[in-house]
Amino acid sequence: MAVANEMISRVTLYRVSAALFLLALWEAAGASGLFFKGVLPSTWFIGKSLIRLSGDPVFWGHFSVTLFEILAGFGIGSLVGVIVGLALGMNRYSGQIFEPVIEYLAATPKVVFLPILLILFGIGVGSKISLAALSCFFPMTLSLAAGVRGMNPMFLRVGQTLNLSLMQRVRMIYLPALVPPISTGLRLGFGIATVGALLSEIKLSNKGLGHAAMQAYARFDIPTMMAILIVIFALAGLGNMLIGSIIRLPGPNTRRLTKDRT
Amino acid sequence: MITSILRPPPIIARMAFFAVLLGAWEWASRMGMVSRFIAPPPSEVVPAIGLLYHDNELVTRFLRTFGQVFAASGIGAALGMIIGWWLHHNKNAGRAFTDWFAAIAAAPLVLLFPLFLVLFGRNASTIIAMGAVAVLPPIILKTKEGLDHVPPVLINVGRTFNLTRWQHIRLIMMPASLPTIFTGLRLGLVFALINVVGVEYLIGFGGMGLMIAELGDRFEVAGMYAAILFVVLCSACFFWFTARLETWLLQTR
Incomplete structure (x- = not known):
């Protein structure tokens, strides 16, 4: 017990000193004159910008636009991903035809499709939502198709014996059994949807956090830009954590239906 | 039948x-x-790849992009392996920071690029730095994992032969952990290509990403489609190539 406690305190010591070291490194690099003046603003100014932004209605306007784009794109992309992933996983032959294509496309930089999406949906929220949806479609589809193939065949045979319809099988067997791959897909998808929405905002937009960050960059208001980046990363981290905790809720079914735990 | x-x-x-x-x-x-302005027919898009070759220095841009990818991967891999080794070697550091690096690996790191843009300016160093940032987390995590899982039997054999520290690293730890490290490198290379092309497109500098940005800004739609098609094909080939390299390396061991 004492040994375990000592180990934990040792780890905490490492973490706290690393955090302090990074903080000191940032401040020292900013003050050293190695970089242009103001490029690495003191954390004090970044903190002040954060506080100022939190009371600024314009900032919250940008924030809500970005949140809407991410959630809409994430929702659309995940839903299509679940449907396509289920279809590819359930039908072996269609999986063999299309999965390699999806796998290769997943390894391409999605942002290069932005010019096409801009032509199709304009510079408004449409192009941002569509890039976010396109980005998160791939991890969800691949994760789910692999998950379906890894399922315990016993459950499928039980479904056949009970003569379940396709919808019943999806609802009562596939979805509960596939909570882990769906969870993986959702987590990866949320991060990548955030990237999709923000990169397209940064490239071309008149609203959203990406736009606000680039405006601050153009004014050389680096503390504000850094504060917005912190908000963006906090948003991505929070989303990831929320998905993780929500998906763990569904209870005993999921555990019993997953192959690797039975 | x-x-x-x-x-x-x-x-x-x-x-x-x-x-x-x-x-x-x-x-x-x-x-x-x-509309042809939205989606020109394939019969116009495919010949436009030839035009890219003549008018847009396709080969130079291709080489520039991949040059940056390999520079970024080299820097990221070297740094990542050192950090991974440290996390393996110093158990307290491993316990303290492995979770941190796992969290960093899950974070949308490419969104840091405005910070790198102010630090390095609008040039190749920003692009290479962004690529290296993408390579680091998978290499760190996979290096630590690989070293942690070297079979104790091998380590004991080394002890029996009374190997020096350097021989121990070179003859036992490296070969035994290399397959896992290479999985990290393979992920890193793919991430680096994604980040390099993405940042090129966003800041309008460099190779193939810049080409797409230029053609898109000029509304040369057929050329833009051709450039996007070319980038997609390049990434797919690169992905295939790294996968083959990995299997080949695992077989020759």
């Missing part, structure tokens, strides 16, 4: 699917159902 006609080998079916898709696109575009 009937089933074999209805179910040709997947690769044939895949090609047939794309042929039908391209045919439908060509037809819809020619019939005026889709």
